[in-house]
Amino acid sequence: MTTQQLTHQIKTKKSFLCIGLDVDLDKIPNYLLNEEDPIFAFNKAIIDATHHLAVAYKPNTAFYEAYGLKGWKSLEKTIHYLNKNYPELYTIADAKRGDIGNTSKMYAKAFLEDLGFDSVTVAPYMGKDSVEPFLSFQDKHAILLALTSNQGAFDFQTLNVNNQELYKQVLETSKTWDNAENLMYVVGATKAEYLKEIRKIVPESFLLVPGVGAQGGSLKEVCKYGMTKNVGLLINSSRGIIYASKEQDFAQAAAIKAEELQQQMEAILTHAS
Numbered sequence: 001m002t003t004q005q006l007t008h009q010i011k012t013k014k015s016f017l018c019i020g021l022d023v024d025l026d027k028i029p030n031y032l033l034n035e036e037d038p039i040f041a042f043n044k045a046i047i048d049a050t051h052h053l054a055v056a057y058k059p060n061t062a063f064y065e066a067y068g069l070k071g072w073k074s075l076e077k078t079i080h081y082l083n084k085n086y087p088e089l090y091t092i093a094d095a096k097r098g099d100i101g102n103t104s105k106m107y108a109k110a111f112l113e114d115l116g117f118d119s120v121t122v123a124p125y126m127g128k129d130s131v132e133p134f135l136s137f138q139d140k141h142a143i144l145l146a147l148t149s150n151q152g153a154f155d156f157q158t159l160n161v162n163n164q165e166l167y168k169q170v171l172e173t174s175k176t177w178d179n180a181e182n183l184m185y186v187v188g189a190t191k192a193e194y195l196k197e198i199r200k201i202v203p204e205s206f207l208l209v210p211g212v213g214a215q216g217g218s219l220k221e222v223c224k225y226g227m228t229k230n231v232g233l234l235i236n237s238s239r240g241i242i243y244a245s246k247e248q249d250f251a252q253a254a255a256i257k258a259e260e261l262q263q264q265m266e267a268i269l270t271h272a273s
């Protein structure tokens, strides 16, 4: 999917919500455990109940890899279900990959070609040759970790190296790589005050922003500093939406939480226009 198509969807739906599909079998309704594929049954119900409120879905692959081959199968069924039934939705494999070039090429093939995701999250610290293989797919994106939402972001990402914080060097340098137009960046909602500086370096790039809801980030603050004229933001919420209820009504409860966020986004977009 192109960023123009993504922007069109955002403007039509008045939403820049990304729903995180981080499925933990201990947190889903017990009755679903009798299904042949409980993870897929859960995801399908969540997607069907929320697709009109969101523009993107982000399964974090850790939650699938943790269940071995069965989990990987559930991931495959989930992305195929999204692509077949809701092709307008943007999909993100939150896999945080990146390795030497020939290995990255295989990761890129796995997520962008075989599974058919629109994008994959990538760690930048092995440098240009570890990221470029993800950038050679037309209308697909690598979402580079820039400034993450966790406390550990301060261990390395904000350190001064040669008079510039490391995350700023990640942004500046990655802009010069081949096919850099296929880059997006992860910036945690808990780091909203950094967005002003980030926008000076990447004024137009899409940012994937996790950390609202369960991690305490503020949607308003993120939009204040990070929103562009084309919006340029995908705000992710995972636990805050998908675990709104552990009962039979879990999908409807998720839709209520998603709608709360979508309504706040609509108000922000209306105010900005």
Ligand SMILES: O=c1ccn([C@@H]2O[C@H](COP(=O)(O)O)[C@@H](O)[C@H]2O)c(=O)[nH]1
Pocket (backbone or CB within 6 Å): 020, 022, 060, 094, 147, 148, 149, 150, 186, 187, 188, 210, 211, 212, 213, 214, 215, 236, 237, 238, 239, 240
């Ligand atoms: O900086 C980052 C990068 C990725 N994540 C991932 O996003 C979701 C957030 O889930 P919530 O339940 O809404 O907190 C999860 O998959 C993280 O691994 C992040 O939080 N921060």
